[in-house]
Amino acid sequence: xxxxxLIFDTxxxxxxxxxxxxxxxxxxxxxxxxxxxxxxxxxxxxxxIASDGDFEAVKAIASEIRGPRIAGLARCIDKxxxxxxxxxxxxxxxxxxxxxxxxxxxxxxxKLKMAQSEIIKRTVESVKRALSYCKDVEFSPEDASRTxxxxxxxxxxxxxxxxxxxxxxxxxxxxxxxxxFGALIKYxxxxxxxxxxxxxxxxxxxxxxxxxxxxxxxxQNGARQVECTINGIGERAGNASLEEIVMxxxxxxxxxxxxxxxxxxRQIYPTSRLVSHLTGMVVQRxxxxxxxxxxxxxxxxxxxxxxxxxxxYEIMRAEDVGRSSELTWGKHMGHHAVSxxxxxxxxxxxxxxxxxxxxxxxxxxxxxxxxxxxDVRALVEGQFTEVPQVWKLDYxxxxxxxxxxxxVRLIRTGKREPISDAGTGDGxxxxxxxxxxxxxxxxxxxxxxxxxxxxxxxxxxxEVSVRVQFGKEKGSGGKIVTGRGSSTDIIExxxxxxxxxxxxxxxxxxxxxxxxKPTL
Ligand code: KIV
Ligand code: ZN
Numbered sequence: 001x002x003x004x005x006l007i008f009d010t011x012x013x014x015x016x017x018x019x020x021x022x023x024x025x026x027x028x029x030x031x032x033x034x035x036x037x038x039x040x041x042x043x044x045x046x047x048x049i050a051s052d053g054d055f056e057a058v059k060a061i062a063s064e065i066r067g068p069r070i071a072g073l074a075r076c077i078d079k080x081x082x083x084x085x086x087x088x089x090x091x092x093x094x095x096x097x098x099x100x101x102x103x104x105x106x107x108x109x110x111k112l113k114m115a116q117s118e119i120i121k122r123t124v125e126s127v128k129r130a131l132s133y134c135k136d137v138e139f140s141p142e143d144a145s146r147t148x149x150x151x152x153x154x155x156x157x158x159x160x161x162x163x164x165x166x167x168x169x170x171x172x173x174x175x176x177x178x179x180x181f182g183a184l185i186k187y188x189x190x191x192x193x194x195x196x197x198x199x200x201x202x203x204x205x206x207x208x209x210x211x212x213x214x215x216x217x218x219x220q221n222g223a224r225q226v227e228c229t230i231n232g233i234g235e236r237a238g239n240a241s242l243e244e245i246v247m248x249x250x251x252x253x254x255x256x257x258x259x260x261x262x263x264x265x266r267q268i269y270p271t272s273r274l275v276s277h278l279t280g281m282v283v284q285r286x287x288x289x290x291x292x293x294x295x296x297x298x299x300x301x302x303x304x305x306x307x308x309x310x311x312x313y314e315i316m317r318a319e320d321v322g323r324s325s326e327l328t329w330g331k332h333m334g335h336h337a338v339s340x341x342x343x344x345x346x347x348x349x350x351x352x353x354x355x356x357x358x359x360x361x362x363x364x365x366x367x368x369x370x371x372x373x374x375d376v377r378a379l380v381e382g383q384f385t386e387v388p389q390v391w392k393l394d395y396x397x398x399x400x401x402x403x404x405x406x407x408v409r410l411i412r413t414g415k416r417e418p419i420s421d422a423g424t425g426d427g428x429x430x431x432x433x434x435x436x437x438x439x440x441x442x443x444x445x446x447x448x449x450x451x452x453x454x455x456x457x458x459x460x461x462x463e464v465s466v467r468v469q470f471g472k473e474k475g476s477g478g479k480i481v482t483g484r485g486s487s488t489d490i491i492e493x494x495x496x497x498x499x500x501x502x503x504x505x506x507x508x509x510x511x512x513x514x515x516x517k518p519t520l
Pocket of ligand 1 (some may be wrong): 014101140142143168170171172173201205
């Protein structure tokens with residue numbers, strides 16, 4: 001068996017730091033379950049000191065997820081380390097504490113105001129403190145790629161001597177160039193006498209679009225762990241993308257040293273879709289591996305070549321990354337066939353969820369001629385963001401023209417009679433949302449609205465994503481909630497997305513109120 005590169009996924013920590021990509025605990029758990037199916041080696045579940053929500057999410061993931069190691073991030077500060085230790089504790093022997101401290105001259109002088117000797121001292125103390133809680137400790141010298149190599153070697157040596165099992169070399173601001181970053185890793189191997197006692201990891205940001213190239217250059221020079229995120233989401237321009245790293249190592253074993261990973265590549269596409277759906281971060285069409293166009297051949301000459309022999313224009317098989325064939329779905333499909341097909345697509349659902357999806361597939365097949373995998377993905381992903389439906393759409397009719405008018409009927413859980421109202425607005429969507437606000441008595445401000453087609457054809461399923469600020473005036477800093485809805489009718493999808501956001505807001509409010517209730 002070839003030597004393995006460990007895949008450290010930081011979608012739930014660095015990825016979630018990406019503006020607008022925040023997820024609640026339930027959503028983070030859903031992503032963590034999928035990452036376990038993807039078989040990543042380590043899940044960095046969050047930064048426990050950052051907020052109570054982060055702490056809760058890391059703890060929930062450490063309690064439930066089996067398989068990967070679960071890491072929590074901490075600055076080299078006692079209270080951070082203690083908090084991270086308590087959050088990852090339920091993972092017992094799979095728990096990891098990841099401590100970091102900046103080492104570059106610019107950070108030392110302007111941010112930390114610490115001398116080199118103080119950095120070394122704090123590193124050693126923090127690694128030891130983390131080790132007093134768990135035996136798996138990782139240390140990151142932040143901004144390593146802009147640190148003087150001699151000092152970086154000194155810090156690395158001290159951290160390993162103190163007991164760190166992994167040393168992660170971050171290119172924090174995405175400044176490195178592949179040949180230089182590779183040379184830096186080589187330098188460490190040549191100048192840190194105890195380096196063989198630790199795994200050398202890399203963590204590259206994509207500010208110059210070089211994150212994947214830099215990570216691979218590091219692998220060629222001795223790195224054996226790569227930190228990355230699904231779809232490359234992360235701070236600013238993002239992190240190295242997991243799918244690109246894994247597929248480059250797999251497809252070009254000849255070029256990158258023949259290393260393998262433990263990743264089940266057939267889970268790549270379902271994971272990408274799930275993360276995109278839950279964070280609202282749309283994947284660009286031409287994104288390598290997971291973009292809509294990644295395996296599409298438009299030009300006739302390419303299509304002809306691929307039909308004659310796939311390898312003429314394809315270097316990977318779509319099936320290998322979980323993009324399954326276009327076997328059509330239909331209303332005559334039974335529970336068993338649906339279950340098998342969902343499994344092929346990478347989903348492991350409960351019997352109850354499969355029953356619900358089967359019903360939904362049948363209903364969709366009544367509305368549109370052809371049901372594609374993408375339609376079904378939209379249905380499955382809809383379940384992941386499901387919250388109790390306090391408000392449910394019962395009837396909707398919208399008229400466009402000089403005075404756009406909407407008639408809406410909603411059902412409130414627990415009430416026998418539906419509530420109807422009608423109103424006008426600046427456009428059909430505005431008329432409908434204002435009417436919904438009047439019925440529910442909750443005012444929402446639409447901060448963002450986007451519509452995409454989930455499938456092809458004139459009867460395509462459209463998916464609407466909204467970001468809504470409830471209760472406060474637009475721009476006033478109130479919490480922004482995302483909502484999604486899909487339907488073959490785009491106006492109906494908009495209403496469903498808006499109600500989904502409202503129901504999520506009510507769910508969060510109730511959850512917070514319950515958490516704040518005084519206990520006796
Ligand atoms: O980019 C970075 O330096 C980080 C560290 C915390 C590893 O995210
Ligand atoms: Zn980072």
